[in-house]
Amino acid sequence: xxxxxxxxxxxxxxxxxxxxxxxxNVYQVHKAGTTARGKGSLxxxxxxxxxxxxxxxxxxxxxxxTVIEKYAIGAEGxxxxxxxxPACPFxxxxxxxxxxxxCEKALVGSGLVRNAAGASSDxxxxxxxxxxxxxxxxxxxKGMVIHLDSQSxxxxxxxxxxxxxxxxxxxxxxxxxxxxxxTKIAGKPxxxxxxxxxxxxxxxxxxxxxxxxxxxNKIFLKKRKVRGKTVGFYNKVGCxxxxxxxxxxxxxxxxxxxxxxxxxxxKRTKC
Numbered sequence: 001x002x003x004x005x006x007x008x009x010x011x012x013x014x015x016x017x018x019x020x021x022x023x024x025n026v027y028q029v030h031k032a033g034t035t036a037r038g039k040g041s042l043x044x045x046x047x048x049x050x051x052x053x054x055x056x057x058x059x060x061x062x063x064x065x066t067v068i069e070k071y072a073i074g075a076e077g078x079x080x081x082x083x084x085x086p087a088c089p090f091x092x093x094x095x096x097x098x099x100x101x102x103c104e105k106a107l108v109g110s111g112l113v114r115n116a117a118g119a120s121s122d123x124x125x126x127x128x129x130x131x132x133x134x135x136x137x138x139x140x141x142k143g144m145v146i147h148l149d150s151q152s153x154x155x156x157x158x159x160x161x162x163x164x165x166x167x168x169x170x171x172x173x174x175x176x177x178x179x180x181x182x183t184k185i186a187g188k189p190x191x192x193x194x195x196x197x198x199x200x201x202x203x204x205x206x207x208x209x210x211x212x213x214x215x216x217n218k219i220f221l222k223k224r225k226v227r228g229k230t231v232g233f234y235n236k237v238g239c240x241x242x243x244x245x246x247x248x249x250x251x252x253x254x255x256x257x258x259x260x261x262x263x264x265x266x267k268r269t270k271c
Contacts, residue, residue: 024058024059025056025057025058025059025065025066025068025250025252025261025263026056026057026058026059026065027054027055027056027248027250027263027264027265028054028055028056028265028267029052029053029054029246029247029248029265029266029267030053030054030055030267031051031052031053031054031216031267032050032051032052032053032075032244032246032267032269033050033051033269034048034049034050034051034078034236034244035048035049035050035221036048036049036221036236038236039077039236039238039239039271040077040235040236040237040238040239041237041238042189042237042238045079045081045232045235045236045237046232046235046236047084047221047222047223047230047231047232047233047234047235048078048221048232048234048235048236049218049219049220049221049222049234050075050078050218050219050234051216051217051218051219052073052075052215052216052217052219052246052248053214053215053216053217054073054214054215054248054265055213055214056068056211056212056213056214056250057213058123062124062125062126063123063124063125064116064118064123064124064125064128064209064211064213065116065211065212065213066123066211066252066253066255066258066261067202067203067209067210067211067252067253068197068211068212068250068251068252068253069196069197069202069251069252069253069254069260070194070195070196070197070250070251071193071194071195071197071248071249071250071251072181072192072193072194072247072248072249073192073193073194073247073248073249074183074185074190074191074192074193074246074247075185075190075244075245075246075247076185076186076187076188076190076238076239076240076244076245076246076247077185077188077189077190077236077237077238077239077240077244077271078190078191078234078235078236078237078244079182079189079190079191079234079235079237080180080191080193080233080234080235081231081232081233081234081235082139082140082141082142082143082180082233083224083226083231084222084223084224084226084231084232084233084234084235085105085106085108085139085222085223085224085233086105086106086139087106087139087140087141088100088102088103088106088138088139088140089140089141090140090145090175090177093106093138093140093145093147093173093175094145094173094175094177095173096172096173097172097173099138099147099173103138106138106139106140107136107137107138108137108138108139108144108219108220108222108233109135109136109137109144109217109218109219109220110134110135110136110137110217110218111135111137111215111216111217111218112132112133112134112135112162112164112214112215112216112217113132113133113135113148113212113214113215114130114131114132114133114159114162114212114213114214114215115130115131115132115133115166115210115211115212115213116128116129116130116131116159116210116211116213117129117130117131117166117167117168117204117208117209117210117211118208118209118211119207119208119209120203120207120208120209121207123209125159128211129155129166129167130155130156130157130158130159130161130165130166131150131155131165131166131167131168131170131210132150132155132156132161132162132163132164132165132166133148133149133150133164133166133170133174134147134148134149134150134151134164135147135148135215135217136149137217137219139222139233140177142179142180143177143178143179143180143193143194143195144178144180144193145175145176145177145178146175146176146178146195147173147174147175148170148174148175148176148201149164149170149171149172149173149174150164150165150166150168150170150171151164151165151171152171153165153166154167155167159213168204168205168208168210169204169205170201170204170210174200174201176195176196176197176198176201177195178193178194178195179193179194179195180192180193180194181193181194185245185247186240186244186245187240188237188238188239188240189237189238191234202253219233219234220233221233222234239271241271242270242271243268243269243270243271244268244269244270244271245266245267245268246266246267246268246269247264247265247266248264248265248266249262249263249264250262250263250264250265
């Protein structure tokens with residue numbers, strides 16, 4: 001049945017009669033926060049866990065958004081230090097099958113990614129299918145690996161569901177290798193987590209788009225002693241005033257009809 005559904009979507013990609021209109025994505029950072037109190041400073045960083053969540057929709061609510069290829073996500077005065085947690089190299093985390101036992105301690109976060117999958121030539125949600133994926137984050141020592149998995153479960157009943165499952169073959173371990181980049185957000189030091197989505201996740205089957213609708217993840221409070229000092233995986237190093245800016249930057253993929261477009265969404269929350 002699953003293979004039949006994939007085949008139906010692929011056929012729809014070729015024969016869909018809907019015209020391709022210029023898509024306009026709408027972006028929102030809807031969840032942001034930290035688990036530790038205080039602002040911290042570069043001299044006295046405060047280890048913290050963080051929550052990050054964003055939503056992507058289309059200006060026409062009957063359509064799914066355009067596929068996004070590049071992301072950069074960070075928060076004012078929040079800096080990553082990969083030494084604050086055990087690490088495992090990308091090559092070890094990119095193999096299919098279970099996560100190697102040597103890499104289990106490198107797990108630093110988890111969450112859920114909700115998508116809409118459908119024919120590239122038809123953006124309508126009516127002809128799309130929910131595709132919800134379990135998300136896990138692993139420290140590589142330079143950034144994080146994102147693991148996405150449908151757990152071989154059937155697609156959720158509707159787009160409001162938070163059940164994991166997808167009719168597309170995104171099971172096992174599908175990995176994205178991201179890196180930390182030092183930057184400034186709202187004038188304060190910060191770490192952007194930047195990554196590029198590979199083709200097999202943007203288009204898991206020929207002629208099929210997998211468009212993100214929401215991502216929510218929690219990065220755990222991780223810390224350990226390094227040369228006698230306590231180091232956090234994520235650390236508070238400052239905040240301007242009493243509000244912190246969380247920033248997410250999105251770049252859509254290039255298509256035959258559209259050039260890449262970049263948009264930034266922000267959210268202000270209590271320091």
